[in-house]
Amino acid sequence: MSLPGYLTTLVGRQQEIAEVVDLLQHPDTRLLxxxxxxxxxxxxxxxAVAERLRCLLEHGVVFVGLASLRDPTLVLTAIAEAMGLQDLGSIPLGERLVLSLRDRHLLLLLDNVEHLVSAATDIGDLLLACPRLQILVTSRLPLRIGGERVYHISPLPLPTDLDAPAEEVMASPAVQLFLERARASDPAVALTPDIAPIAARICARLDGLPLALELAAARTRLLPLPALLSRLERSLDVLTSGARDLPDRQRTLRQTIAWSHDLLDERERILFRRLAPFAGGFTIEAIEAVCDFDDSLGPEVLDALTSLLDLNLVHRVPGTEQRPRFRLLETIREFAVEQLIESGEESLVRRQHATYFLELAEQGAYALHQVEDRAGLEALEREHDNYRAVFVWLRAAATENPVEAALFAFRLSLALWWFWIYRGHWEEGRARLTEALSQVQLLGVLDSHSHAVALLDLGMLDYEQGDYDAAEARLAESARLAGEHGDRHTLCLALHYHGLSALYRSRYEDARALLRESVAVARSIGQPWYLATAI
Structure with missing residues (x-):
């Protein structure tokens, strides 16, 4: 995966870049x-560090964004996906990853790992298996495994004297960043002698945190710097009783986001908190379906979204001009989650989110049954993190309503199986469907028709991964159940894949009989896709 690009300059980090580059060039630094x-x-x-090192490393740099991933067991899968690896049958994806990286002199950049630290052992094992590999991690807390070196990044330096002349104030990287971003919002902003101490105090109030400075700078279109400072001072005075176990600077960031949140009207606040369940981004259609289910936003939903964009609470994803896509920065999304919980709407909104993406998956599954729709597959891939977030929520929801959560997860797994097959997410699909099937069986809510479909899905995934014994057992049972219920679509595919497995294992007579029967069933269905698949 290519490194993220930025349209703004990086301010005040030259020393840190040089120090981190030097650390990574030391032969003993494997994990930083x-x-x-x-x-x-x-x-x-x-x-910025990776850009410096890319040309010095024989096999370059691979960026792995983990901010929207919620399942620590999928960290290695995310790395493999960033490497462009897919399952190729009987070799597990983890082994393929080691085989790919074992002899490469390469830097992996794992971004936003703090919520996935239980995957630290997997990361350590990968380093042990790949002697030339280096890993650079960004995280709010260390991984705490052997060989790890930790480099702490502090906020940007502030002016030593807040009342110093403008030239001295401007030497502060925090002030440089704030003014550069402020001028982007309002070109009239200038560091005059009377404004210099105000700018210095704004930066000091925000502890020099870059995100806080950028959020504050965005408001200079609306508020002159003296008014901006006054509002920040009042807001910080009110929000001084954060949790005692939070770092001071994290509390300040929370206060800054809360300050931006205070500038929203009630309609905009509703939209903001209801964006919390989205992982990896969202479209306008998704906003309308998930966030305006009770018509509380009305026809002005786009105006509310524009306000969130103006406040830098929502960001537009680059390269999505044809169908705009948006996302929340993860720190801002955490604040949105808090607001959603406080509103008492969390369960309702997360159910809306899950229902929307279930319907999207089922529509995509229907289209894929007609023809391999590449555009549909790409759309499902873009929403993959949202589907993963739904599965995480369903696990949590199972404590209150196990039957509803199990049936929902099972239905979603059945809708996504073609996507998992075509896009090579075999291990993940197999694990999710196996878990979902076991839950509905345990709770006694599995009907035989759905059982046949699930066994077909798992049998196909077994086949693709080279587990032919398991595949044939499941496919045979699927064919039996489908035949009993007259489900020719499931029967056709179960016979076809069973035949392919027999053919691969050189059981030619069995293969011929199964494949002929599959073709006969496909002809009786009368749909070209099934006939083309069977033939």
């Missing part, structure tokens, strides 16, 4: 973790 509070600029610094 950049730590620091949310919003301090860990990702931006890491990308």
């Amino acid at each position: 973790t950049l730590t620091g509070p949310g919003g301090v600029g860990k990702t931006r610094l890491a990308v």
Whole structure:
């Protein structure tokens, strides 16, 4: 995966870049973790370091964004996907990853790992198996495994004297960043002698945190710097009783986001908190379906979204001009989650989110049954993190309503199986469907028709991964159940894949009989896709 690009300059980090580059060029540095509070600029610094090192490393740099991933067991899968690897049958994806990386002199940049630290052992094992591999991690806390070096990133330096002349104030990287971003919002902003101490105090109030400075700078279109400072001072005075176990700077970032949140009207606040369930981004259609289910936003939903964009609470994803896509920065998304919980709407909104993506998956599955729709597959891939977030929520929801959660997860797994097959997410699909099937069986809510479909899905995934014994057992049972219920679509595919497995294992007579029967069933269905698949 290519490194993220930025349209703005990186301010005040030259020394840190040089120090991190030097650490990574030391032969003993295999794992280096950049730590620091949310919003301090860990990702931006890491990308700048990677840009410096890319040409010096024989096999370059691979960027792996993990901010939207919620399942620690999928970290190696995410790395493999970033490497462009897919399952190729009987070799597990983890082994393929080791085979691919074992002899490469390469830097992996794992971005936003703090919520996935239980995957630290997997990361350590990967380093042990690949002697030339280096890993650069961004995280709010260290991984705490052997061989890890930690580099702490502090906020940008502030002026030593807040009342110093403008030239001295401007020497502060925090002030430089704030003014550069402020001028982007309002070109009239200038560091005059009377404004210099105000700018210095704004930066000091925000502790020099880059994200906080950028959020504040965005408001200079609306508020002159003296008014901006006054509002920040009042907001910080009110929000001084954050949790005692949070780092001071994290509390300040929370206060800054809360300050931006205070500028929203009620309609905009509703939209903001209801964006919390989205992982990896969202479209306008998704916003309308998930966030305006009760018509509380009305026809002005686009105006509310524009306000969130103006406040830098929502960002537009680059390269999505044809069908605009948006996302929340993870630190801001965490604040949105808090607001959603406080509103008492969390369960309702997360159910809306899950239902929307279930319907999207089922529509995509229907289209894929007619023809391999590449555009549809790409659309499902873009929403993959949202589907993963739904599965995480369903696990949590199972404590209150196990039957509803199990049936929902099972239905979603059945809808996504073609996507998992075509896009090579075999291990993940197999694990999710196996878990979902076991839950509905355990709860006694599995009907035989759905059982046949699930066995077909798992049998196909077994076949693709080279587990032919398991595949044939499941496919034979699927064919039996489908035949009993007259489900010719499932019967056709179960016979076809059973025949392919027999053919691969040189059981030619069995293969011929199964494949002929599959073709006969496909002809009786009368749909070209099934006949083309069977033939």
